[in-house]
Amino acid sequence: MIDDESCKLALGANLGYYHDDPYELSLPFFAVAQGGYIDGGSYYVRGGSQRLSDYLVSLIEENGGAVDCGRLVSDIHVRDGWVSGATHAKTYTETDEQTTQANSVIANAAVPTVAENLLADPHGSTLAAEISDRAIAPSLTTLYLVFEPTPADLGNECYSTIIEGTDIDTLADLSDTPPAGFGSRRLTFVDYSQVAADLAPDGKSVGAITTVDYHNAWCGLTDPEYRRKKNRVGDVLLRRLNEVLPGASDAVVHQELATPHTIERFTHNPLGTAYGFAPTPNQTLGAREIEPSVDGLHFASAWSSPGGGFTGAILSGAKTARSLTSDVGTFS
Ligand SMILES: Cc1cc2nc3c(=O)[nH]c(=O)nc-3n(C[C@H](O)[C@H](O)[C@H](O)COP(=O)(O)OP(=O)(O)OC[C@H]3O[C@@H](n4cnc5c(N)ncnc54)[C@H](O)[C@@H]3O)c2cc1C
Structure with a gap:
C-alpha cells in the first residue's frame, strides 16, 4: 500500500524487535505490536523486570506454592500417556537431583529442547516431528551501558x-544476508532514563545498543579470540553511538557485551534466539499453537502462541x- 521507500523504512524502524527480514515477518503480528x-x-517494568518476577513469586508463595531457582529440568516423565513429573538438579553442578511428581507440567524451556532432551521417545520424537519445519528467530547482540x-x-530526548x-x-536492503x-x-x-525505569541511582542511567545477530557469527573462536571480538564489537558500537550522541562514550562508566552465545548460556534457548520460533505468518498468533504430544504437558513461553517478546x-x-484449572481440578 506504500510506495515510498523512506516511509517503509520509518514504519519498519523497529524491525529488529521482531525479526531480521521484513518480507518474512507476519504483518498482523507486527501491526498489533507496532501499533500498540x-x-x-514505551514502557519498562520500574526497577527492572526482576521486580515483576519477584512479585509473581510472592503471589505463588502467598498461595502455598514454592519457587526453586537455579535448577535445570533434565527429564519430563510420562506414565500411560500422561505426564507424571519432572527430574531436576542444580543447574551448574548437576547435584541434588530430585524428581517432583506432577499431573501437569508447564514447559517454559525452548520447545525444541523439550522435544530433543526432556521427553523420552516416542513422545519426544512426536513433538520433534510436529515442529520439524519451524524456523527459529535470530538472536541479538547487545552492549549494556551505564552512563554518568x-x-x-x-x-x-528519545x-x-x-x-x-x-x-x-x-x-x-534490510533483508540482506549475510548481514x-x-x-x-x-x-x-x-535510553532507559527517558522512561521511569528506575534502573540506576540518581545521576546515572542505563542504556543499551542492540543489533540483530546470529549464533554462527561467534562460533569457531578460541576463548581469547571470542573475548577480543567482544571488545572490538563493543568499541565499534560505542563509536557509532558517539557519532549520533557526541560525548556518549566519555560518559560510559561501565559496559558489558552480550552475544548470542551469552543468551544461549543464560536462557538455554537454542542458537541464543531472542524470540523462539521466527514470527512468520504460519508461526505466529493462532498458527503458533503447539499440540503437546502428551496429556498434561503445556507450553508457556515466547515459543508458543501468540509469539515472542x-x-x-x-x-x-x-x-x-x-x-490448567480444569486439569488441576481433575486431579485434586
Ligand atoms: C537481548 C534481548 C532483548 C530483548 N528485548 C526485549 C524488549 O525490549 N521487549 C520485549 O518485549 N522483549 C524483548 N526480548 C524478548 C523477551 O525477552 C523474550 O521473548 C521473553 O523474555 C521470553 O520469555 P520466556 O519466559 O518465554 O523465556 P525466557 O525469558 O527465555 O526464560 C526461559 C527460562 O527457562 C529456563 N530454562 C530453560 N531450560 C530449562 C530447563 N531444562 N529446566 C529449567 N529451566 C529451564 C531458562 O534458564 C530461563 O530462565 C529481548 C530478548 C533479548 C535476548
Missing part, C-alpha cells in the same frame, strides 16, 4: 534511537494458566 507501541508509547552523566544530560546502517535505501559488519549494520540505542510470553502464560 505507536499508540501507547546521563544521555539526557548530553541532550538525548527513548529509542535507530542508528541506520550504511547503504540502507530500501526495505529490501553487514557491526560498523555498517542497523543499530538501536535505548514480553507481551507474547505473558499472554501465553496467562492462557496456559487459565487452561
Whole structure:
C-alpha cells in the first residue's frame, strides 16, 4: 500500500524487535505490536523486570506454592500417556537431583529442547516431528551501558534511537544476508532514563545498543579470540553511538557485551534466539499453537502462541494458566 521507500523504512524502524527480514515477518503480528507501541508509547517494568518476577513469586508463595531457582529440568516423565513429573538438579553442578511428581507440567524451556532432551521417545520424537519445519528467530547482540552523566544530560530526548546502517535505501536492503559488519549494520540505542525505569541511582542511567545477530557469527573462536571480538564489537558500537550522541562514550562508566552465545548460556534457548520460533505468518498468533504430544504437558513461553517478546510470553502464560484449572481440578 506504500510506495515510498523512506516511509517503509520509518514504519519498519523497529524491525529488529521482531525479526531480521521484513518480507518474512507476519504483518498482523507486527501491526498489533507496532501499533500498540505507536499508540501507547514505551514502557519498562520500574526497577527492572526482576521486580515483576519477584512479585509473581510472592503471589505463588502467598498461595502455598514454592519457587526453586537455579535448577535445570533434565527429564519430563510420562506414565500411560500422561505426564507424571519432572527430574531436576542444580543447574551448574548437576547435584541434588530430585524428581517432583506432577499431573501437569508447564514447559517454559525452548520447545525444541523439550522435544530433543526432556521427553523420552516416542513422545519426544512426536513433538520433534510436529515442529520439524519451524524456523527459529535470530538472536541479538547487545552492549549494556551505564552512563554518568546521563544521555539526557548530553541532550538525548528519545527513548529509542535507530542508528541506520550504511547503504540502507530500501526495505529490501534490510533483508540482506549475510548481514553487514557491526560498523555498517542497523543499530538501536535505548535510553532507559527517558522512561521511569528506575534502573540506576540518581545521576546515572542505563542504556543499551542492540543489533540483530546470529549464533554462527561467534562460533569457531578460541576463548581469547571470542573475548577480543567482544571488545572490538563493543568499541565499534560505542563509536557509532558517539557519532549520533557526541560525548556518549566519555560518559560510559561501565559496559558489558552480550552475544548470542551469552543468551544461549543464560536462557538455554537454542542458537541464543531472542524470540523462539521466527514470527512468520504460519508461526505466529493462532498458527503458533503447539499440540503437546502428551496429556498434561503445556507450553508457556515466547515459543508458543501468540509469539515472542514480553507481551507474547505473558499472554501465553496467562492462557496456559487459565487452561490448567480444569486439569488441576481433575486431579485434586
Ligand atoms: C537481548 C534481548 C532483548 C530483548 N528485548 C526485549 C524488549 O525490549 N521487549 C520485549 O518485549 N522483549 C524483548 N526480548 C524478548 C523477551 O525477552 C523474550 O521473548 C521473553 O523474555 C521470553 O520469555 P520466556 O519466559 O518465554 O523465556 P525466557 O525469558 O527465555 O526464560 C526461559 C527460562 O527457562 C529456563 N530454562 C530453560 N531450560 C530449562 C530447563 N531444562 N529446566 C529449567 N529451566 C529451564 C531458562 O534458564 C530461563 O530462565 C529481548 C530478548 C533479548 C535476548
